[in-house]
Amino acid sequence: MGANVIMVASGKGGTGKSTVAVLLGAELAARGRRVLLVELDSGLRSVDYIAGVYGKTVYDVEDVLNGRCEAGKAVVESPVYRNLYVISAPYSGGHILPAALRVFVEKVGPVFDTIVLDTAAGMGVPFEAAMGVAHRALLVLTPDPVSIRDGRIVCDALEAGGCPEIRLIINKVPRTLANCGIQSLDECIDTVGAQLIGVVPFSTEIQKAGATGAPLAPAGRPRLALRAIAARLCGQYTPLVIR
Numbered sequence: 001m002g003a004n005v006i007m008v009a010s011g012k013g014g015t016g017k018s019t020v021a022v023l024l025g026a027e028l029a030a031r032g033r034r035v036l037l038v039e040l041d042s043g044l045r046s047v048d049y050i051a052g053v054y055g056k057t058v059y060d061v062e063d064v065l066n067g068r069c070e071a072g073k074a075v076v077e078s079p080v081y082r083n084l085y086v087i088s089a090p091y092s093g094g095h096i097l098p099a100a101l102r103v104f105v106e107k108v109g110p111v112f113d114t115i116v117l118d119t120a121a122g123m124g125v126p127f128e129a130a131m132g133v134a135h136r137a138l139l140v141l142t143p144d145p146v147s148i149r150d151g152r153i154v155c156d157a158l159e160a161g162g163c164p165e166i167r168l169i170i171n172k173v174p175r176t177l178a179n180c181g182i183q184s185l186d187e188c189i190d191t192v193g194a195q196l197i198g199v200v201p202f203s204t205e206i207q208k209a210g211a212t213g214a215p216l217a218p219a220g221r222p223r224l225a226l227r228a229i230a231a232r233l234c235g236q237y238t239p240l241v242i243r
Protein backbone atom coordinates (compact mmCIF):
# COMPACT_ATOMS: atom_id res chain seq x y z
CA MET A 1 0.00 0.00 0.00
CA GLY A 2 1.24 3.53 -0.76
CA ALA A 3 1.87 6.24 1.79
CA ASN A 4 -0.82 8.54 3.05
CA VAL A 5 -0.10 11.91 1.44
CA ILE A 6 -0.82 15.10 3.38
CA MET A 7 -0.31 18.56 1.89
CA VAL A 8 0.17 21.60 4.10
CA ALA A 9 -1.19 24.80 2.55
CA SER A 10 -2.12 28.37 3.41
CA GLY A 11 -3.41 31.53 1.78
CA LYS A 12 -1.23 34.11 3.49
CA GLY A 13 2.52 33.54 3.84
CA GLY A 14 4.24 32.99 7.19
CA THR A 15 1.27 31.31 8.89
CA GLY A 16 3.55 28.48 10.03
CA LYS A 17 3.16 25.81 7.32
CA SER A 18 6.76 24.62 7.52
CA THR A 19 6.78 24.69 11.32
CA VAL A 20 3.57 22.68 11.47
CA ALA A 21 4.79 20.31 8.74
CA VAL A 22 7.98 19.50 10.69
CA LEU A 23 6.38 19.23 14.13
CA LEU A 24 3.46 17.19 12.85
CA GLY A 25 5.80 14.96 10.85
CA ALA A 26 7.85 14.51 14.04
CA GLU A 27 4.79 13.53 16.07
CA LEU A 28 3.65 11.05 13.42
CA ALA A 29 7.18 9.64 13.40
CA ALA A 30 7.10 9.39 17.20
CA ARG A 31 3.98 7.24 16.80
CA GLY A 32 6.09 4.79 14.81
CA ARG A 33 5.33 5.96 11.28
CA ARG A 34 8.05 6.38 8.70
CA VAL A 35 7.51 9.94 7.56
CA LEU A 36 8.92 11.71 4.52
CA LEU A 37 8.65 15.49 4.57
CA VAL A 38 9.14 17.16 1.20
CA GLU A 39 9.49 20.92 1.09
CA LEU A 40 8.11 22.30 -2.19
CA ASP A 41 8.57 26.01 -1.50
CA SER A 42 11.39 26.54 -4.04
CA GLY A 43 13.68 29.42 -3.18
CA LEU A 44 12.22 29.91 0.30
CA ARG A 45 13.61 26.97 2.23
CA SER A 46 13.14 26.73 5.97
CA VAL A 47 12.44 23.09 6.73
CA ASP A 48 16.17 22.35 6.71
CA TYR A 49 16.66 24.68 9.68
CA ILE A 50 13.57 23.59 11.56
CA ALA A 51 14.29 19.87 11.18
CA GLY A 52 18.02 20.34 11.86
CA VAL A 53 19.23 19.08 8.46
CA TYR A 54 20.80 22.38 7.40
CA GLY A 55 24.19 21.72 5.80
CA LYS A 56 23.48 17.99 5.52
CA THR A 57 21.67 18.11 2.19
CA VAL A 58 23.45 17.91 -1.14
CA TYR A 59 20.49 17.31 -3.44
CA ASP A 60 17.02 18.84 -3.33
CA VAL A 61 13.53 17.97 -4.50
CA GLU A 62 14.03 19.43 -7.98
CA ASP A 63 17.13 17.29 -8.48
CA VAL A 64 14.97 14.27 -7.68
CA LEU A 65 11.96 15.31 -9.77
CA ASN A 66 14.13 16.18 -12.74
CA GLY A 67 15.98 12.88 -12.55
CA ARG A 68 19.36 14.40 -11.62
CA CYS A 69 19.67 12.06 -8.63
CA GLU A 70 17.99 9.07 -7.00
CA ALA A 71 15.46 9.94 -4.28
CA GLY A 72 17.60 8.13 -1.71
CA LYS A 73 20.45 10.59 -2.22
CA ALA A 74 18.27 13.60 -1.40
CA VAL A 75 16.60 12.09 1.66
CA VAL A 76 18.16 13.05 5.01
CA GLU A 77 17.00 11.77 8.40
CA SER A 78 16.40 14.55 10.91
CA PRO A 79 18.94 14.39 13.75
CA VAL A 80 16.31 15.97 15.99
CA TYR A 81 13.39 13.67 15.20
CA ARG A 82 13.97 9.96 14.64
CA ASN A 83 12.05 8.41 11.73
CA LEU A 84 11.46 11.81 10.13
CA TYR A 85 13.10 12.01 6.70
CA VAL A 86 13.43 15.27 4.80
CA ILE A 87 13.91 16.33 1.20
CA SER A 88 14.72 20.04 1.03
CA ALA A 89 13.49 22.60 -1.46
CA PRO A 90 16.05 24.14 -3.81
CA TYR A 91 17.76 27.38 -2.79
CA SER A 92 16.57 29.13 -5.90
CA GLY A 93 13.22 28.96 -7.64
CA GLY A 94 12.26 26.43 -10.24
CA HIS A 95 9.29 24.39 -11.27
CA ILE A 96 7.70 21.47 -9.49
CA LEU A 97 5.98 19.61 -12.30
CA PRO A 98 2.78 17.87 -11.17
CA ALA A 99 3.43 14.81 -13.34
CA ALA A 100 6.96 14.41 -11.94
CA LEU A 101 5.68 14.74 -8.36
CA ARG A 102 3.08 12.06 -9.02
CA VAL A 103 5.70 9.65 -10.38
CA PHE A 104 7.92 10.39 -7.37
CA VAL A 105 5.11 9.78 -4.85
CA GLU A 106 4.21 6.49 -6.53
CA LYS A 107 7.85 5.43 -6.43
CA VAL A 108 8.65 6.27 -2.80
CA GLY A 109 5.11 5.62 -1.49
CA PRO A 110 5.76 1.99 -0.53
CA VAL A 111 8.83 2.97 1.54
CA PHE A 112 7.00 5.44 3.80
CA ASP A 113 3.78 5.44 5.79
CA THR A 114 3.16 9.17 5.44
CA ILE A 115 4.40 11.78 2.98
CA VAL A 116 3.98 15.40 4.09
CA LEU A 117 4.16 17.96 1.28
CA ASP A 118 4.97 21.43 2.59
CA THR A 119 3.75 23.86 -0.09
CA ALA A 120 4.19 27.59 -0.69
CA ALA A 121 1.60 30.21 0.28
CA GLY A 122 -1.26 30.64 -2.17
CA MET A 123 -2.19 28.59 -5.19
CA GLY A 124 0.95 28.46 -7.28
CA VAL A 125 2.79 25.58 -8.88
CA PRO A 126 3.70 23.69 -5.64
CA PHE A 127 0.08 23.93 -4.49
CA GLU A 128 -1.25 22.54 -7.78
CA ALA A 129 1.33 19.76 -7.86
CA ALA A 130 0.63 18.74 -4.25
CA MET A 131 -3.14 18.83 -4.81
CA GLY A 132 -2.72 16.29 -7.61
CA VAL A 133 -1.41 13.65 -5.18
CA ALA A 134 -2.67 14.56 -1.69
CA HIS A 135 -5.23 12.47 0.19
CA ARG A 136 -5.90 15.37 2.53
CA ALA A 137 -4.95 19.02 2.94
CA LEU A 138 -4.14 20.81 6.16
CA LEU A 139 -4.90 24.48 5.78
CA VAL A 140 -2.83 26.52 8.22
CA LEU A 141 -4.01 29.99 9.16
CA THR A 142 -3.43 32.51 11.89
CA PRO A 143 -6.31 34.15 13.77
CA ASP A 144 -6.57 37.43 11.85
CA PRO A 145 -8.94 38.72 9.16
CA VAL A 146 -6.45 38.63 6.24
CA SER A 147 -5.30 35.09 6.94
CA ILE A 148 -8.92 33.96 7.29
CA ARG A 149 -9.98 35.61 4.04
CA ASP A 150 -7.03 34.15 2.15
CA GLY A 151 -7.63 30.78 3.79
CA ARG A 152 -11.16 30.80 2.43
CA ILE A 153 -9.88 31.39 -1.10
CA VAL A 154 -7.45 28.48 -0.80
CA CYS A 155 -10.14 26.26 0.72
CA ASP A 156 -12.37 26.99 -2.27
CA ALA A 157 -9.48 26.13 -4.63
CA LEU A 158 -8.90 22.83 -2.78
CA GLU A 159 -12.59 21.97 -3.07
CA ALA A 160 -12.67 22.90 -6.75
CA GLY A 161 -9.55 20.78 -7.31
CA GLY A 162 -11.28 17.74 -5.79
CA CYS A 163 -9.15 17.48 -2.63
CA PRO A 164 -10.70 14.54 -0.74
CA GLU A 165 -10.39 16.06 2.75
CA ILE A 166 -9.61 19.56 4.01
CA ARG A 167 -8.89 20.23 7.69
CA LEU A 168 -8.07 23.50 9.37
CA ILE A 169 -5.18 24.27 11.74
CA ILE A 170 -5.28 27.62 13.53
CA ASN A 171 -1.68 28.47 14.46
CA LYS A 172 -0.01 31.15 16.61
CA VAL A 173 -3.11 31.57 18.76
CA PRO A 174 -2.40 34.02 21.61
CA ARG A 175 -3.93 33.70 25.08
CA THR A 176 -6.41 36.44 24.22
CA LEU A 177 -7.82 37.41 20.81
CA ALA A 178 -8.23 41.04 21.96
CA ASN A 179 -5.76 42.43 19.39
CA CYS A 180 -6.37 39.95 16.57
CA GLY A 181 -9.26 41.70 14.83
CA ILE A 182 -11.56 38.72 15.24
CA GLN A 183 -14.08 37.83 17.91
CA SER A 184 -13.51 34.09 18.28
CA LEU A 185 -11.91 31.05 16.67
CA ASP A 186 -15.37 30.06 15.45
CA GLU A 187 -15.09 33.02 13.06
CA CYS A 188 -12.04 31.35 11.43
CA ILE A 189 -13.86 28.03 11.07
CA ASP A 190 -17.13 29.52 9.81
CA THR A 191 -15.46 31.88 7.31
CA VAL A 192 -13.06 29.32 5.87
CA GLY A 193 -15.69 26.60 5.87
CA ALA A 194 -13.44 23.68 6.77
CA GLN A 195 -13.52 21.38 9.78
CA LEU A 196 -11.01 22.18 12.51
CA ILE A 197 -8.34 19.59 13.34
CA GLY A 198 -6.31 21.58 15.84
CA VAL A 199 -5.31 24.84 17.47
CA VAL A 200 -1.61 25.57 18.08
CA PRO A 201 -0.78 28.27 20.63
CA PHE A 202 1.60 31.12 19.95
CA SER A 203 4.96 30.05 21.39
CA THR A 204 7.92 32.31 22.15
CA GLU A 205 10.09 29.18 21.96
CA ILE A 206 9.05 28.55 18.35
CA GLN A 207 9.36 32.24 17.56
CA LYS A 208 12.93 32.32 18.93
CA ALA A 209 13.92 29.16 17.07
CA GLY A 210 12.54 30.70 13.87
CA ALA A 211 14.49 33.90 14.43
CA THR A 212 17.80 32.15 15.09
CA GLY A 213 17.46 29.22 12.67
CA ALA A 214 17.84 26.74 15.51
CA PRO A 215 16.27 23.30 15.07
CA LEU A 216 12.92 23.12 16.71
CA ALA A 217 12.24 20.86 19.68
CA PRO A 218 9.49 22.63 21.60
CA ALA A 219 8.00 21.26 24.76
CA GLY A 220 4.81 22.24 26.52
CA ARG A 221 1.50 23.25 24.98
CA PRO A 222 2.58 23.67 21.31
CA ARG A 223 4.08 20.18 21.35
CA LEU A 224 0.94 18.75 22.93
CA ALA A 225 -1.19 20.52 20.33
CA LEU A 226 0.77 18.96 17.47
CA ARG A 227 0.72 15.59 19.22
CA ALA A 228 -3.08 15.85 19.44
CA ILE A 229 -3.35 16.70 15.73
CA ALA A 230 -1.17 13.67 14.89
CA ALA A 231 -3.46 11.48 17.01
CA ARG A 232 -6.56 12.83 15.25
CA LEU A 233 -4.94 12.19 11.86
CA CYS A 234 -4.47 8.60 13.02
CA GLY A 235 -8.17 8.38 13.81
CA GLN A 236 -7.80 8.65 17.59
CA TYR A 237 -10.25 10.82 19.50
CA THR A 238 -8.41 13.59 21.36
CA PRO A 239 -10.15 16.47 23.14
CA LEU A 240 -9.58 19.93 21.70
CA VAL A 241 -8.78 21.68 24.95
CA ILE A 242 -5.27 20.98 26.21
CA ARG A 243 -4.77 21.35 29.95
Ligand SMILES: Nc1ncnc2c1ncn2[C@@H]1O[C@H](COP(=O)(O)OP(=O)(O)O)[C@@H](O)[C@H]1O
Pocket residue numbers: 010013014015016017018019020046171172173200201202203204206207208209210211222
Ligand atom coordinates in the same frame (compact mmCIF):
# COMPACT_ATOMS: atom_id res chain seq x y z
N1 LIG B 1 3.01 28.53 16.96
C1 LIG B 1 3.93 29.46 16.69
N2 LIG B 1 4.29 30.37 17.64
C2 LIG B 1 5.20 31.35 17.38
N3 LIG B 1 5.85 31.49 16.21
C3 LIG B 1 5.55 30.61 15.22
C4 LIG B 1 4.59 29.56 15.41
N4 LIG B 1 4.52 28.86 14.23
C5 LIG B 1 5.40 29.44 13.39
N5 LIG B 1 6.02 30.48 13.97
C6 LIG B 1 7.04 31.38 13.36
O1 LIG B 1 6.46 32.03 12.24
C7 LIG B 1 7.43 32.21 11.21
C8 LIG B 1 6.93 31.61 9.92
O2 LIG B 1 6.83 30.22 10.10
P1 LIG B 1 7.01 29.20 8.89
O3 LIG B 1 6.74 27.84 9.42
O4 LIG B 1 8.30 29.43 8.18
O5 LIG B 1 5.79 29.70 7.96
P2 LIG B 1 5.45 29.37 6.43
O6 LIG B 1 6.06 28.05 6.08
O7 LIG B 1 3.95 29.33 6.41
O8 LIG B 1 5.99 30.52 5.64
C9 LIG B 1 8.71 31.55 11.72
O9 LIG B 1 9.55 32.54 12.25
C10 LIG B 1 8.24 30.61 12.81
O10 LIG B 1 9.22 30.40 13.80
Ligand SMILES: [Mg+2]
Pocket residue numbers: 017018019041044046118119
Ligand atom coordinates in the same frame (compact mmCIF):
# COMPACT_ATOMS: atom_id res chain seq x y z
MG1 LIG C 1 7.41 27.46 4.54
